[in-house]
Amino acid sequence: MKRFKRGVHEVAGRSAPRFIERVHDRGAARYFHGRRKELSVFETLCHAATESDGGTVLITQGPPGAGKTALLHECARLARLWGWQVADIQPDALWNGRSLRNSLRPPSRRWHRFELDSLSANVAGIGGGGGWRSLEMAPIDRLKRYIRKARKPVLLILDEAQILHQVQVMGAQKTAAMTMLKAIHNGDLGHPVVLLAAGLGHTLAEFSRLGISRGGVDDLADLTSLDCKAARAVIRDWLKKGGGAKGDVTDWMDVIDRETEGWPQHISAYGQRAALQIQKDGGMLIEDGLLTVLTKGRKDKSRYYARRLGRNHILRRERELLGLLIACCGWSKAWSPIQLASALAVLEGELNAPPTDTVEMIFGRGVMAGNDNGDFRIPIPSMERFLVGYARELLRQNEVLTQELVAGMLAALKRTNYPLSAERELAVSSDRLHETLGEMAEVSPLPGSHESAFLPDTLPQPP
Numbered sequence: 001m002k003r004f005k006r007g008v009h010e011v012a013g014r015s016a017p018r019f020i021e022r023v024h025d026r027g028a029a030r031y032f033h034g035r036r037k038e039l040s041v042f043e044t045l046c047h048a049a050t051e052s053d054g055g056t057v058l059i060t061q062g063p064p065g066a067g068k069t070a071l072l073h074e075c076a077r078l079a080r081l082w083g084w085q086v087a088d089i090q091p092d093a094l095w096n097g098r099s100l101r102n103s104l105r106p107p108s109r110r111w112h113r114f115e116l117d118s119l120s121a122n123v124a125g126i127g128g129g130g131g132w133r134s135l136e137m138a139p140i141d142r143l144k145r146y147i148r149k150a151r152k153p154v155l156l157i158l159d160e161a162q163i164l165h166q167v168q169v170m171g172a173q174k175t176a177a178m179t180m181l182k183a184i185h186n187g188d189l190g191h192p193v194v195l196l197a198a199g200l201g202h203t204l205a206e207f208s209r210l211g212i213s214r215g216g217v218d219d220l221a222d223l224t225s226l227d228c229k230a231a232r233a234v235i236r237d238w239l240k241k242g243g244g245a246k247g248d249v250t251d252w253m254d255v256i257d258r259e260t261e262g263w264p265q266h267i268s269a270y271g272q273r274a275a276l277q278i279q280k281d282g283g284m285l286i287e288d289g290l291l292t293v294l295t296k297g298r299k300d301k302s303r304y305y306a307r308r309l310g311r312n313h314i315l316r317r318e319r320e321l322l323g324l325l326i327a328c329c330g331w332s333k334a335w336s337p338i339q340l341a342s343a344l345a346v347l348e349g350e351l352n353a354p355p356t357d358t359v360e361m362i363f364g365r366g367v368m369a370g371n372d373n374g375d376f377r378i379p380i381p382s383m384e385r386f387l388v389g390y391a392r393e394l395l396r397q398n399e400v401l402t403q404e405l406v407a408g409m410l411a412a413l414k415r416t417n418y419p420l421s422a423e424r425e426l427a428v429s430s431d432r433l434h435e436t437l438g439e440m441a442e443v444s445p446l447p448g449s450h451e452s453a454f455l456p457d458t459l460p461q462p463p
């Protein structure tokens with residue numbers, strides 16, 4: 001938020017205003033709205049914990065930008081209001097007493113690092129118990145000592161909990177983590193303690209591996225878009241409170257609402273752009289201002305996808321394949337991991353590439369997310385269009401390979417009983433695939449040039 005505030009001060013001051021070029025689109029919300037259901041579950045369970053001197057483990061998961069960190073901050077804020085003691089813990093605090101001790105210290109005395117040495121000890125089979133480390137108190141004992149001293153109920157917050165899955169907690173560390181989680185979840189500590197964890201896809205599954213099943217925590221489980229009312233309330237606050245807009249903001253709200261599709265990260269990015277623009281225009285809502293917001297907002301959106309789907313996350317060919325899958329199979333349909341894996345195996349065979357753990361990556365990174373029916377889809381509509389853009393590019397570059405590839409992929413999908421319509425199959429075997437992809441792609445980003453993404457030839461006119 002600091003960067004943003006600096007931008008505002010520069011605008012408010014008389015010296016030459018300089019507008020920030022990057023928006024801050026992660027973490028605590030400046031204007032928090034919605035998530036009523038999740039907050040109410042949180043409140044109920046905290047209340048139950050204080051009533052019974054018990055505890056619980058609450059888990060939420062969702063793709064990047066869904067608002068997990070913001071929700072954790074809001075829960076922490078409420079808990080403090082109710083008189084709880086709140087501590088952020090690192091993932092390794094579940095099995096590493098030193099890390100837990102550090103997390104429970106006052107913020108000024110904390111060091112921030114994830115204990116990789118304990119992980120390598122685990123990988124090397126030493127477990128967490130050997131050498132000088134055994135002198136360290138077990139996390140469960142450390143926690144008991146802490147809550148004995150705390151005169152208040154305790155809320156432990158664990159963000160980015162997908163790390164637990166990525167590092168594959170095993171051996172003595174797994175046992176320590178399970179002991180600690182079980183004690184909290186069963187309310188065995190004789191003191192109100194709630195652990196609230198959030199992470200990307202796989203987080204729930206990982207907690208289940210550590211003995212905390214999903215049952216009973218469903219209402220907090222999968223975080224997706226904000227509902228329409230909440231999304232509009234956040235946008236309104238950005239315009240009115242953030243930008244100091246004078247007069248009726250409905251038109252701007254409508255446009256930004258349409259562009260952001262309820263996705264918290266997009267709303268945050270567009271909201272900041274709009275607030276800065278309105279400040280620059282002295283509180284006036286000018287048509288040109290809105291066009292500037294749209295242009296910049298679309299660039300932000302495209303950067304966000306490039307970051308999410310970039311080199312460190314999923315590979316180009318996998319992005320393209322996902323795009324092709326969406327274009328060929330219908331984007332309203334959901335895939336199971338098995339269906340995706342079959343289609344990807346075809347691609348790998350075609351390219352003589354060694355099998356990758358792409359499916360793992362796609363789900364783990366939140367490029368796709370699950371729903372209650374056990375189906376999986378890409379959670380942000382415009383991210384689907386972004387992927388289709390890549391697919392279109394692939395088609396343009398190498399049509400023959402792609403036609404064969406898609407046919408093979410469809411055959412693989414069919415073997416998994418994926419419901420393909422005849423129309424879709426026809427589209428694949430004919431030139432219409434080009435057309436279909438063209439219609440579906442919001443843009444056709446060229447490889448390596450994310451700047452052009454999401455910028456169509458002409459911008460829509462504000463109403």
Ligand SMILES: Nc1ncnc2c1ncn2[C@@H]1O[C@H](COP(=O)(O)OP(=O)(O)O)[C@@H](O)[C@H]1O
Pocket residue numbers: 024025026027028029030031032033034035062063064065066067068069070071226234264265266268
């Ligand atoms: N309920 C909400 N109300 C307002 N802004 C929100 C809300 N949820 C998330 N945001 C904003 O959206 C952006 C992305 O949210 P964040 O919590 O960082 O997502 P995640 O942790 O899931 O990746 C942040 O700028 C955050 O402040």
Ligand SMILES: [Mg+2]
Pocket residue numbers: 026027068069070159
């Ligand atoms: Mg986060």
